[in-house]
Amino acid sequence: MLPIPLAIALSLSLVLFLILGYIGVPLWAWSLYTAGVLAVFQASIWLWIGFGIIALVLNLPLLRRSLLTVPLMQAIQTLKLLPSISETEKAAIEAGTVWVDGEFFSGAPDLKRMNSEPYPELSTESQAFLDGPVEQVCRMATDWEINRRKDLPPEVWHYLKQERFFGMMIPQEYGGLGFSNLAYSAVMVKLASRSFIHTATVGVTNSLGPAKLLLNYGTPEQKDYYLPRLAKGEEMPCFALTEPTAGSDAASITSEGIVFRGGDEKLYLLLNFRKRYITLGAIATLIGLAFKLRDPENLLGKGENVGITCALIPADTPGLVLGKRHDPMGVPFYNSPVEGQNVVVSIDQIIGGSEQAGQGWKMLMQSLAAGRGISFPASCTGIAKLVTRVTSAHAVVRRQFGLSIGRFEGVEEPLARIAGLTYLMEAARIYTCAAVDNGEKPAVVSAIAKYQFTELSRKLVNDGMDILGGSGICKGPRNLLANVYTAMPIPITVEGANILTRTLMIFGQGAIRCHPYIYQEVTALNEGDAIAFDHALWHHIGLMVRNTIRSIVLSLSRGTLAQSPVSGPTAQYYRKLAWASATFATLTDIALIAFGGSLKRQEKLTGRFADVLSWMYLGMATLRRFEAEGRNPEDLPLVHWSMQYAFAQIQLAFEGLFANLSIPILGPVLRGPILWWSRLNPIGTLPTDELGGTLAQAVEIPEGVRDRLTTNIYVPSHPDEALGRLEQAFQLSIQAEAILKTIKAAIRDGKLPPAKPEKLIDAALEAGVITAAEATLIREAESARNEAIQVDAFSLEEYQQGAQLTAWPTKELMHHA
Numbered sequence: 001m002l003p004i005p006l007a008i009a010l011s012l013s014l015v016l017f018l019i020l021g022y023i024g025v026p027l028w029a030w031s032l033y034t035a036g037v038l039a040v041f042q043a044s045i046w047l048w049i050g051f052g053i054i055a056l057v058l059n060l061p062l063l064r065r066s067l068l069t070v071p072l073m074q075a076i077q078t079l080k081l082l083p084s085i086s087e088t089e090k091a092a093i094e095a096g097t098v099w100v101d102g103e104f105f106s107g108a109p110d111l112k113r114m115n116s117e118p119y120p121e122l123s124t125e126s127q128a129f130l131d132g133p134v135e136q137v138c139r140m141a142t143d144w145e146i147n148r149r150k151d152l153p154p155e156v157w158h159y160l161k162q163e164r165f166f167g168m169m170i171p172q173e174y175g176g177l178g179f180s181n182l183a184y185s186a187v188m189v190k191l192a193s194r195s196f197i198h199t200a201t202v203g204v205t206n207s208l209g210p211a212k213l214l215l216n217y218g219t220p221e222q223k224d225y226y227l228p229r230l231a232k233g234e235e236m237p238c239f240a241l242t243e244p245t246a247g248s249d250a251a252s253i254t255s256e257g258i259v260f261r262g263g264d265e266k267l268y269l270l271l272n273f274r275k276r277y278i279t280l281g282a283i284a285t286l287i288g289l290a291f292k293l294r295d296p297e298n299l300l301g302k303g304e305n306v307g308i309t310c311a312l313i314p315a316d317t318p319g320l321v322l323g324k325r326h327d328p329m330g331v332p333f334y335n336s337p338v339e340g341q342n343v344v345v346s347i348d349q350i351i352g353g354s355e356q357a358g359q360g361w362k363m364l365m366q367s368l369a370a371g372r373g374i375s376f377p378a379s380c381t382g383i384a385k386l387v388t389r390v391t392s393a394h395a396v397v398r399r400q401f402g403l404s405i406g407r408f409e410g411v412e413e414p415l416a417r418i419a420g421l422t423y424l425m426e427a428a429r430i431y432t433c434a435a436v437d438n439g440e441k442p443a444v445v446s447a448i449a450k451y452q453f454t455e456l457s458r459k460l461v462n463d464g465m466d467i468l469g470g471s472g473i474c475k476g477p478r479n480l481l482a483n484v485y486t487a488m489p490i491p492i493t494v495e496g497a498n499i500l501t502r503t504l505m506i507f508g509q510g511a512i513r514c515h516p517y518i519y520q521e522v523t524a525l526n527e528g529d530a531i532a533f534d535h536a537l538w539h540h541i542g543l544m545v546r547n548t549i550r551s552i553v554l555s556l557s558r559g560t561l562a563q564s565p566v567s568g569p570t571a572q573y574y575r576k577l578a579w580a581s582a583t584f585a586t587l588t589d590i591a592l593i594a595f596g597g598s599l600k601r602q603e604k605l606t607g608r609f610a611d612v613l614s615w616m617y618l619g620m621a622t623l624r625r626f627e628a629e630g631r632n633p634e635d636l637p638l639v640h641w642s643m644q645y646a647f648a649q650i651q652l653a654f655e656g657l658f659a660n661l662s663i664p665i666l667g668p669v670l671r672g673p674i675l676w677w678s679r680l681n682p683i684g685t686l687p688t689d690e691l692g693g694t695l696a697q698a699v700e701i702p703e704g705v706r707d708r709l710t711t712n713i714y715v716p717s718h719p720d721e722a723l724g725r726l727e728q729a730f731q732l733s734i735q736a737e738a739i740l741k742t743i744k745a746a747i748r749d750g751k752l753p754p755a756k757p758e759k760l761i762d763a764a765l766e767a768g769v770i771t772a773a774e775a776t777l778i779r780e781a782e783s784a785r786n787e788a789i790q791v792d793a794f795s796l797e798e799y800q801q802g803a804q805l806t807a808w809p810t811k812e813l814m815h816h817a
Helices: 004-023 027-040 045-059 061-079 087-094 101-106 124-140 143-149 154-162 181-192 196-206 210-217 220-232 360-371 375-397 409-437 443-468 482-487 489-493 498-514 518-527 530-556 571-601 603-628 633-660 666-680 689-699 704-709 722-748 757-766 772-788 796-801 803-816
Strands: 237-240 256-261 267-279 286-294 305-314 335-346
Touching (some): 004 027, 101 603, 196 237, 196 375, 267 286, 267 305, 305 335, 375 482, 375 722, 409 603, 409 689, 443 482, 443 489, 482 489, 498 518, 498 571, 498 603, 518 530, 571 603, 633 666, 633 704, 689 704
Antiparallel strands (some): 256 267
């Protein structure tokens, strides 16, 4: 046994080591600590000499660089331990800004700062637009009618143009509405709750397209001419980027433009291209085109291969081929091929003029850096809210075995998932919009939003279809989810397929862009800058030491030693976010060291890293929403469920990383004791059945949680509309439930014979158990319930011809006149 003083000394030195490592101290502080340890344990002179030499080298930058850093630079270059970055990758990495995503890569996130980020409400003007024009355009055509027509009705097109729906993001000085990203997002949420075709149509004109690029990069002349026309809908825009051989790898486009001098001595572009999957392409009057520009005679003074360029091509330009359309899943928004053969336009059609020639990739990356985080989350949140509204009502209205199906635990489980994830999605939607409105262009967060929102909405629609059962699969005017279900693969696929968004963009680019030091190291290495590399490298090593110790300490304490910016029931989740961040940052550095430049090809691993980062972000947004909305105790079950679900996903990803980081020395340790410790001491587990039941019951009650979850979507009031009919049956069923309980009590007391309460209305009335008004209410509720659960049926002739199917929604809408 050690002597007590020695044991105390060892314990104190270990505690001090953990404290210094946990908070992170500079090299000189570690040197002092080491000297103190050597003194306490009366180290030999040789240890002191060795320590002195090492401390001297490490603490004197000139010595450190010449003896350690420069040899390390040479070894890293030889072994390719850091990833090489192409020009197109560099443009993508440098696009946008690092926002709160950088906090998670630090390993010690500033949770107070993250919890203080803006979380605004809609302005009075924006809310008025939602309650007025958006409500009206939703009222003008049902989703069923739009799908049967395979287009928006002419009056809807006219109204969208009249009310400047296509110019929401264009400033008022150019005739647009000048909306914030939050206001635009809210409009998209409501439109999505009515029809996917609305969002596909309106979204392109306001997100990635000519208007956005013109606003950011256009010449004054281009802005003055095109923006007012786009705002009024006089020009219908599209943007042509994707090609048969360039999908997610958009930088590999083969479309070509050649600069030449015309007979009038002016400069022109000769364009040849073949594009596909272009939304609005078939009806566009103004095509934004991305192509590789060549200048064989160096007329622009930028060399022969100028690079990717963006230009505006009027649809009536000779050689342009339009008019065909694709059929994406039968969803009738305009999605089309766009081709051009020997198309000639002035050099002035380059967005931003000839000075912006070759800057197209940078322009696109900058626009996408923010755009992905706005339109997709809005559309998907609108879908989530619709699913919540529909399934919560259906769970009450639909009965089996004498009970509303919402009483069954098998239905409670997906219903809870729908409610919890809808709360989380709305939180992240607003959190992200606020950042973009605040001047951020968070490329990594936008990729997270695009991937996670589209995947989560697909999950929720599947859950909704399961709850609706037969009502979900029979198409017709009464069906509320089938068309959405059919459309869900589309947002999964477009603007960066989700598989590659997850594996390459979220973590592949995020690890380089958001890490505190990696990009500095790569840049310094490529430039041969030993001073910059030395500074970044040794700070990076210090960060690794700190994060490793933080990860161990927070795991042992289950996060309790981390500081939370709030007190109360949600404080535990902030502490767990600190724990998750420390572990994530540690594993990131291990993977970067182990795989170096080949890490981006380890897509199964990068996908799991992306999952951890995604769910930390979504969890933080959820906590921010709870605080911003006044810590409403009624919403606390939603927060608990969302956060527990988020940490369960993080735990699953961590286990996958521990089990599959096959690297020398550390690999067996990660797969063995660390993996088993993680399973014994998980950072999160799925929400309990009891908590899920609480959520499911909460959304089956009118107003309260249900209304807050589904705020600002389109809910028709007339019972001739499918959702209006379901809402009426839901409200009446709730009101009748208490009366039916009275009848059941009378049956138990022997006042009424055993039977279903609905069959004893007359007997209960005669026995004085219920009043005449209550009897009427039960009958109305049963009639409404029976009407709401019906599905559409067509004669063979109607089904084959489809003529009557198109007319029915119009007939229903006449009741609104």
